[in-house]
Amino acid sequence: MIVVTREVLTRATPRVAFGYLSDFRNTTEWDPGTVRTVRRSGDGGVGTVYENTSAFNGRTTELTYTVTDHVAPRRVTLRGENGTLEALDTITVEPHDDGALVRYQATFRFRSVLLRLAEPFLRPAFRRLGDEAEAGMRAALAKL
Numbered sequence: 778m779i780v781v782t783r784e785v786l787t788r789a790t791p792r793v794a795f796g797y798l799s800d801f802r803n804t805t806e807w808d809p810g811t812v813r814t815v816r817r818s819g820d821g822g823v824g825t826v827y828e829n830t831s832a833f834n835g836r837t838t839e840l841t842y843t844v845t846d847h848v849a850p851r852r853v854t855l856r857g858e859n860g861t862l863e864a865l866d867t868i869t870v871e872p873h874d875d876g877a878l879v880r881y882q883a884t885f886r887f888r889s890v891l892l893r894l895a896e897p898f899l900r901p902a903f904r905r906l907g908d909e910a911e912a913g914m915r916a917a918l919a920k921l
Contacts, residue, residue: 779885779900781907787918788876794918795850795870798879801827801842807917809909812837822847829857834902840864861888881914883907 787794797803800821804811812830819825825844830837839859846854850870857864865884870877885903887893 779896779903780882781885781903781910782880782882783907783911783914785879785881785911785915785918786873786876787879787915787921789918789921791870791872791877792850793921794877794879795853795868797918797921798868798870798914799847799849799853801825801829801844801855803917804829807910807913809913810906817841819844827855833906834899838862842866861892862886863888879914879918881910883910 789797798807802814802816804814808831810831810833812832814827814829817826817828821844823844823846827842829840829842831840832838840857840862841859842855842857842864844853845856846852846867852867852869854865854867857866863886867882869880871880872878887896892899
């Protein structure tokens with residue numbers, strides 16, 4: 778299992794930051810690995826389903842994400858899956874000074890034995906992915 782955690786301070790209010798980040802379609806604006814995200818069903822709350830296409834390590838991957846927890850304007854959790862990977866993304870937003878503190882945690886669990894064996898070699902790529910997502914999130918939130 779690989780866990781990537783990042784924090785971003787923003788001048789956006791918690792409600793604005795949460796509204797933006799909890800709509801997973803916006804990942805195309807802040808997650809450099811995301812090629813496309815489409816909401817397939819739901820209104821953004823628990824049970825909402827998103828289809829996500831991402832480019833990672835030279836490959837394109839499709840994941841189906843389902844919102845499993847939604848406590849506005851504080852926390853949203855999405856579970857993503859495909860044949861080889863399970864991802865759990867949690868975004869929390871807390872008031873901080875004149876803005877908000879955003880915590881983003883992504884947990885990746887590989888389903889295949891081969892990928893689990895390769896996990897130590899994949900960690901640096903996932904760390905870079907986290908760094909890029911943090912920079913993208915910071916830039917996107919600064920525009921709100």
